[in-house]
Amino acid sequence: MGVWGGIDNLRAVHHGAAWVMMAACLYHLAYLLVSVTVLKRPFPTKMLPRFKDLKDFVQDVKYYVGLSKEKPKFDRFSYREKFDYWAVGWGIIMMVGGGLILMFPVGAAKILPGWAIPFALVAHSDEAVLAVGWIVIVHMYFAHLHPLVFPMNKSIFTGKVPILRYREEYPLEYAELMASSPAAAAALTAGALSGEAEAAEREPEGTIPADAVLALAAEVLDGEYRFRGGGAERETDTA
Structure with a gap:
């Protein structure tokens, strides 16, 4: 606590971070609303939970404990990504709801029963511990330490995923x-992106045959793939 200059400074930083988090949440909701209603983009239905996600989870566990040699086959989003996203939704409700009660306890006590404030304290703190645990144990591995993305998954900044990794993960x-x-498809069938391309994916100095890259860049989804730094990459909407 001394690092922050005392409890008052620590509380101010905590409250400031809370307002930033709430603003980010409202921005995200507004972005979705404008995208669907104004820009007429399709609603991201593939982010909605499905029964297949449960089956993928079971298959993933079986694969990692050695009961199966087959990985689950993911579509655009895996069950882990969906959980990451939707967990923030109910986490925001707990964190913001409990946090506002704790931030304004006198006002909250005037309209809520007496047990609301200690309940908010437990819910707020326990949700924070749960969120930090998930981030450190699960999110940190798949976003930073996994062999396919180490040292970090840059798609959050670039909006793109290397095509060979996309083939592996989705x-x-x-x-x-x-x-x-x-x-x-013809280029892939001919092996244009195998062998040398996979070596290029692992070695930054490597190159992918230009004809294969240009075919992908020109044809796949009207140019949604791009050739960048020795690898064909797919533009993705990370929203």
Whole structure:
């Protein structure tokens, strides 16, 4: 606590971070609303939980404990990404609801029963511990330490994912995208992105055959793939 200069400074920093978090949440909701109603973009239905997510979770556990040699096949979003997203939703309710009660206890006591304030304290603090635990144990691994993304998954900043990693992590959507582009599918069938391309993906100095890259860049989803720094990458909407 001494690092922050005392309890008052620490409380001010905590409250400031809380207002920033609430503003970010409101911005995200406004972004979704404008995207769907004004810009007429399709609602991201693939982010909604499905029964397949439960089956993928079971298959993932079986794979990691050695009961199966087959990984689950993900579509555009895996169950982990969906949980990451939707957990923030109910977490925000707990954190903001409990936090506002604790931030304004006198006003809250005038309109809420007496047990509301200690309940808010327990809910707010326990949710914070749960969130930090998930971030440190699960999110940190898949966003930073996983061999396919180490030292970090840069798609949050670039909006792009290397095509070879996309094929590995999201085989169902990858197959759908390839089926929608005959030229790209032909290049893949001919092995244009195998062998040398996979070596290039692992070695920054490597290169992918130019004809294969240009075919992908020109054909797949009307140019939603780009050739960047020796690798074909797919633009993704990270919202």
